[in-house]
Amino acid sequence: MLEFMHESSYGPKLRGLTNQERIAIAKISYELLEGCRGYFNHRDFMDVSPQVPRITKATGSCENLNTTFPLRFFDKPAYLAQTEQLYLETLIPFFKKVCCYGPSSRAEARVDARHICEFYLIEFEEAQESEGERLFDQLLADIQGVIQAMISRVFHTAKEDLGILGVNEGLLKLACEPFQRITYSEAIRQLDLPWCTDLKSADEERIVKSLGNRPVFVTHFPKEIKFFNMRDNETDPRVVNSADLILPYSGEAVGGAERESDYLKIRHKLLGSRMFAQLEQKGGGIDDFEYFLAGLRKRGGIPHAGCGIGFNRIVQYVCQLPDIRLTTWFPIYKGSIF
Amino acid sequence: MLEFMHESSYGPKLRGLTNQERIAIAKISYELLEGCRGYFNHRDFMDVSPQVPRITKATGSCENLNTTFPLRFFDKPAYLAQTEQLYLETLIPFFKKVCCYGPSSRAEARVDARHICEFYLIEFEEAQESEGERLFDQLLADIQGVIQAMISRVFHTAKEDLGILGVNEGLLKLACEPFQRITYSEAIRQLDLPWCTDLKSADEERIVKSLGNRPVFVTHFPKEIKFFNMRDNETDPRVVNSADLILPYSGEAVGGAERESDYLKIRHKLLGSRMFAQLEQKGGGIDDFEYFLAGLRKRGGIPHAGCGIGFNRIVQYVCQLPDIRLTTWFPIYKGSIF
Numbered sequence: 001m002l003e004f005m006h007e008s009s010y011g012p013k014l015r016g017l018t019n020q021e022r023i024a025i026a027k028i029s030y031e032l033l034e035g036c037r038g039y040f041n042h043r044d045f046m047d048v049s050p051q052v053p054r055i056t057k058a059t060g061s062c063e064n065l066n067t068t069f070p071l072r073f074f075d076k077p078a079y080l081a082q083t084e085q086l087y088l089e090t091l092i093p094f095f096k097k098v099c100c101y102g103p104s105s106r107a108e109a110r111v112d113a114r115h116i117c118e119f120y121l122i123e124f125e126e127a128q129e130s131e132g133e134r135l136f137d138q139l140l141a142d143i144q145g146v147i148q149a150m151i152s153r154v155f156h157t158a159k160e161d162l163g164i165l166g167v168n169e170g171l172l173k174l175a176c177e178p179f180q181r182i183t184y185s186e187a188i189r190q191l192d193l194p195w196c197t198d199l200k201s202a203d204e205e206r207i208v209k210s211l212g213n214r215p216v217f218v219t220h221f222p223k224e225i226k227f228f229n230m231r232d233n234e235t236d237p238r239v240v241n242s243a244d245l246i247l248p249y250s251g252e253a254v255g256g257a258e259r260e261s262d263y264l265k266i267r268h269k270l271l272g273s274r275m276f277a278q279l280e281q282k283g284g285g286i287d288d289f290e291y292f293l294a295g296l297r298k299r300g301g302i303p304h305a306g307c308g309i310g311f312n313r314i315v316q317y318v319c320q321l322p323d324i325r326l327t328t329w330f331p332i333y334k335g336s337i338f
Numbered sequence: 339m340l341e342f343m344h345e346s347s348y349g350p351k352l353r354g355l356t357n358q359e360r361i362a363i364a365k366i367s368y369e370l371l372e373g374c375r376g377y378f379n380h381r382d383f384m385d386v387s388p389q390v391p392r393i394t395k396a397t398g399s400c401e402n403l404n405t406t407f408p409l410r411f412f413d414k415p416a417y418l419a420q421t422e423q424l425y426l427e428t429l430i431p432f433f434k435k436v437c438c439y440g441p442s443s444r445a446e447a448r449v450d451a452r453h454i455c456e457f458y459l460i461e462f463e464e465a466q467e468s469e470g471e472r473l474f475d476q477l478l479a480d481i482q483g484v485i486q487a488m489i490s491r492v493f494h495t496a497k498e499d500l501g502i503l504g505v506n507e508g509l510l511k512l513a514c515e516p517f518q519r520i521t522y523s524e525a526i527r528q529l530d531l532p533w534c535t536d537l538k539s540a541d542e543e544r545i546v547k548s549l550g551n552r553p554v555f556v557t558h559f560p561k562e563i564k565f566f567n568m569r570d571n572e573t574d575p576r577v578v579n580s581a582d583l584i585l586p587y588s589g590e591a592v593g594g595a596e597r598e599s600d601y602l603k604i605r606h607k608l609l610g611s612r613m614f615a616q617l618e619q620k621g622g623g624i625d626d627f628e629y630f631l632a633g634l635r636k637r638g639g640i641p642h643a644g645c646g647i648g649f650n651r652i653v654q655y656v657c658q659l660p661d662i663r664l665t666t667w668f669p670i671y672k673g674s675i676f
Binding site for chain 2 (some may be wrong): 073
């Protein structure tokens with residue numbers, strides 16, 4: 001059913017998959033999930049998937065509300081969640097370390113090798129005793145830890161499936177070494193891009209190749225191009241303590257940050273954000289964030305950080321697939337629902 | 339935030355929960371999930387949650403399409419999935435035993451103690467070598483097995499949380515014995531109801547009480563009131579090989595059945611179903627089931643059975659809660675989104 005004819009700089013010419021290959025991808029996905037669960041169990045994260053909502057107010061949107069699917073919830077406007085991060089944040093005072101698994105929906109009309117309108121998203125948030133560099137380092141250690149646990153599990157339990165897909169194991173094993181790290185400032189200097197440019201797929205590919213075709217954290221993005229809940233850096237107020245993990249094949253696969261935990265600061269950031277302007281254009285307002293803000297006002301101030309792991313991009317990377325639509329049995333994109 | 343004032347025949351007068359109680363419920367939920375995963379691992383079910391779609395055609399609806407949330411998917415009508423069962427069925431030829439976890443959305447405007455518009459649903463389908471009674475017995479054994487594994491895990495790891503909620507452990511321990519079993523015919527005879535009446539909450543409560551306040555399978559429902567994919571009984575053609583599991587406190591918590599696996603028979607059943615008539619009224623048609631039917635035509639004939647486990651109703655039962663809205667941190671119902 002899936003036949004993709006364009007070329008990728010990473011893979012051979014694309015073609016439809018055999019059933020054997022589709023089964024191998026699904027099995028590797030399963031082992032990746034198991035590896036992820038093992039890491040979260042080991043690190044005492046509590047899975048709160050049944051606690052968090054999928055039909056949401058604008059609180060379930062990421063930074064671009066225009067890519068959130070609208071929905072009629074009886075007499076009220078609602079959305080299909082893109083992220084649970086703000087809900088996870090409200091649970092931090094109660095559980096300290098939480099994670100969840102579930103669908104993330106994105107109304108992206110563009111059809112290409114790196115986007116689908118529905119993907120599986122793994123998210124976690126964790127509290128720490130202190131803010132700043134130590135918390136940020138712990139976040140990066142956990143992102144690296146969970147990705148490595150996932151891949152390590154696949155090497156132990158799905159070797160045969162990697163073989164069926166013809167995966168270059170040497171290339172994949174580079175993920176078992178410490179991840180590379182580069183700041184946004186340094187990245188745009190190397191790419192010769194102006195400040196505040198968001199990185200495109202081709203830019204991500206260049207960075208990854210220049211650092212040896214292995215996972216790379218790009219850190220400390222300008223606050224203007226990131227979600228409102230990220231915490232400003234202590235020494236450079238132009239940037240936030242954020243990190244995107246860029247992978248070969250799939251590009252940006254994880255987006256994480258230290259969160260702002262001060263009620264007044266975050267309210268100010270929310271009201272000044274591009275997403276909030278979009279919400280007001282649609283007739284919405286601060287009421288959409290009532291629950292989130294009330295929680296912070298009452299129990300805020302706990303330093304915490306978290307991230308979202310785009311599971312299908314991990315699968316694409318591990319299976320070395322030229323197109324993200326090959327990562328799931330029922331790929332949803334414009335013109336394709338089942 | 340949650341304050342319920344009505345009475346239940348099971349519990350004390352309802353009231354809002356303390357934070358300590360809310361945390362205990364979330365922890366018990368987590369342990370129930372872990373118990374479920376343990377059972378599926380032990381029985382070699384593959385978790386295919388990342389494979390199955392949440393934005394669907396009418397294929398994602400249960401028997402009443404009018405309770406499915408509609409959605410605009412670019413230029414096409416779509417729905418928010420209520421169930422993944424037909425997608426899981428198409429995966430049976432490839433994986434034999436599959437399960438998935440995720441949100442189920444129901445547009446139920448009625449607000450009461452047993453319904454929420456979004457709940458967590460666990461589903462599984464399993465292939466067997468032969469159809470009929472043996473397959474049906476295996477299905478019931480697996481439903482009982484997974485529920486008992488969940489509850490047993492809670493007894494081992496969340497005793498303290500049961501104590502915080504004041505759970506009557508003696509009552510809950512009845513779930514560790516073999517589940518009771520009664521046919522639909524026998525149930526309506528006892529309840530003095532006419533044939534083809536669906537059981538209401540009060541009916542379920544009477545059955546459960548008459549059989550000792552423990553889990554009860556009600557089997558072999560009339561085909562007219564069940565989903566089109568259920569297989570007709572061999573000896574009584576009026577009924578299907580279906581089973582609903584009824585629990586104290588929450589009522590119907592699991593719905594399962596042997597599935598029809600013959601392409602022509604199931605196509606005939608689909609076209610004659612009430613759900614299909616609803617779909618045609620909305621301007622839809624057989625195209626919504628194209629993928630499902632194509633899979634059956636090509637690879638059908640494998641005997642299989644499966645079910646959906648309403649996770650929140652399990653939580654309600656285990657925690658002995660008078661209202662299902664207490665089972666989740668963000669209960670979604672008419673007038674309540676976050």
